[in-house]
Amino acid sequence: MAADTRADFFCPHCDAAYKVVRAKAELGKTYWPIRCKACRGPLAATNGNDLLTYYLVRRNYNWAIYHTTQQAPARLVSFVDNQPNELAAIARAIKEYKIPVRERDGLVARRRD
Numbered sequence: 001m002a003a004d005t006r007a008d009f010f011c012p013h014c015d016a017a018y019k020v021v022r023a024k025a026e027l028g029k030t031y032w033p034i035r036c037k038a039c040r041g042p043l044a045a046t047n048g049n050d051l052l053t054y055y056l057v058r059r060n061y062n063w064a065i066y067h068t069t070q071q072a073p074a075r076l077v078s079f080v081d082n083q084p085n086e087l088a089a090i091a092r093a094i095k096e097y098k099i100p101v102r103e104r105d106g107l108v109a110r111r112r113d
Helices: 086-097 101-106
Strands: 017-024 050-058 061-067 075-083 107-111
Touching: 061 086, 075 086, 086 107, 101 107
Parallel strands: none
Antiparallel strands: 017 050, 061 075, 061 107
């Protein structure tokens, strides 16, 4: 049986995907603040009477998109934020920056963080 990796929650700061597990919290107890594993932004430790535990499902990265050819050095085309992998980053750059068809073959993405 395949594991269910759908996200229940997305970090409001960096859009990282989390699976959230709820447990009953002890009344009157103070819980330590929780931080996003991707961006270190604050996340809620409790929700009402529930204690929240976050499991990272997918982390997003920031990318620099370059156009490369054999005759010339790589040329910076764009910066793309919050994409999980190289292919998604290139696809978003093509869509956002309307990169011409003749330049799409030489696109590569490099993580910035």
